[in-house]
Amino acid sequence: MRAILTAVGKDKVGIVAQISQTLADEEINILDVSQTLMADNFVMTMMVKVPDNKDLSKLNDKLTALGQKMDVEINLRNEELYSAMHDL
């Protein structure tokens, strides 16, 4: 599935690098990346392609743990959610 990964928190060195490494370890392809500051938050969004057989529960646990280590909140959600809520 195509999914959107969001990382929200305080900016610091290595956020993109560590998330990218984790995704690479999980064989998840990054399709697009953007980052910005919003309401004093560092906000990074990545469009990714998650292999169909991937155990999403384990993947989410791994990303949550990584986020806790870096003090940012990381979420991975099916892209359909965002298009449903914002596209007519």
Add this chain to the structure above:
Amino acid sequence: MDSKQIFETSQMLSTENLDIRTITMGISLFDCIDSDSDRACQKIYDKITTKAKDLVKVGKEIETEYGIPIANKRITVTPIAFIAAASKDQDYVKYAKTLDRAAQEQGIDFIGGYSALVNKGDQQSSRNLIDSLPEALSETKYVCASVNVGSTKSGINMDAVKRIGEVVVEASKLDYMTNAKLVTFCNAVEDNPFMAGGFHGVSEPDVVINTGVSGPGVVKAALEKVKGESMDVVAETIKKTAFKITRMGQLVGTVAADRLGVPFGIVDLSLAPTVAAGDSVAEVLEEIGVGQVGAHGTTAALAMLNDAVKKGGIMACSHVGGLSGAFIPVSEDANMIDAAENGTLTISKLEAMTAVCSVGLDMIAIPGATPATTISGMIADEAAIGMINNKTTAVRVIPVPGKDVGEEVDFGGLLGHAPIMPVNEASSADLINRGGLIPAPVHSFKN
């Protein structure tokens, strides 16, 4: 996609308590009717555990894949008074226990439909079911019950109103929590995914998935950005927010129905609070501008909120249904609890509020010594508001034996806690004891 939109959605889910309150599978039990009640119960158990076997699993899959919390997975069934009517049994508690066992087996949160529709009159089966309510609800954990005592089309069955007042008192003596699982309706809807009043209507498909969305925290957060603006801007902001919330409900319902291989029914566009901080409908009203919920102006703010939620939600989903409006359950809303505790929010004000939102006097703790006829009077008043205004209204009040005004009661979990609220002490007995049927209002004759 725009990063700002992605961030907005992410914040709604992470910090503003946005969730899907429920995915509810409606299951018809008409094909389980049997003159032998043991056989009927076996068929009911088998059908529920077959049709809903993947409900919780699919719900969890969606939570993981979409990152959307789904607070409850529920089942509604055809009102049991219809299903049990063919049996000679006088006591329907075994049907309630069957539903309970099936719910437990499936790992769902609630099962609704231990219900009777008596808005114009009753039959032996509905009398049996109503008589069994105290025992059925006190001896089960997951079963929710409802009785429809009135409608715009048929009037109000005052005999049933009287009997339900007695049942509420009887049930409170067994276990006051039983009344948290019993709703008395006027104009009950057939596709309600919310509890305790949900049942699977007689004109519904065999099996269907309905969803109920929530999101008062999201509306509150959106309104914080338009402080001091006119009501036009407030209404527009609520509409836009409701649209997004509802789209999420539509997505989840569609995906769930597809994976379960059943049709998708409706999205119930409700703002349903929980006691969690920042998940309060009262807080939205206070953000609109009332100093505390219950102050003068509360009904106007609520009317606008309710209407704007509907307008925003209607375009966002294929079919709207259920109750669709703002809920005002006192014990489940932190700011309503505060307002009730300091006397700003009274039952009289809540009654006025129920005229402009869904659903009614909900989760209100009252003194244990409240007479049955006074509870019936409350039900009659709510039913009258529903009947005349062509809307659903309901009563879920909870007499707490041994407790009086000034004390508190804790219901636990999502049901929250509540102060015992004062009720009007003047008698309703002579009115209620008249019985009979309040005729349907003149505007119901539209043919």
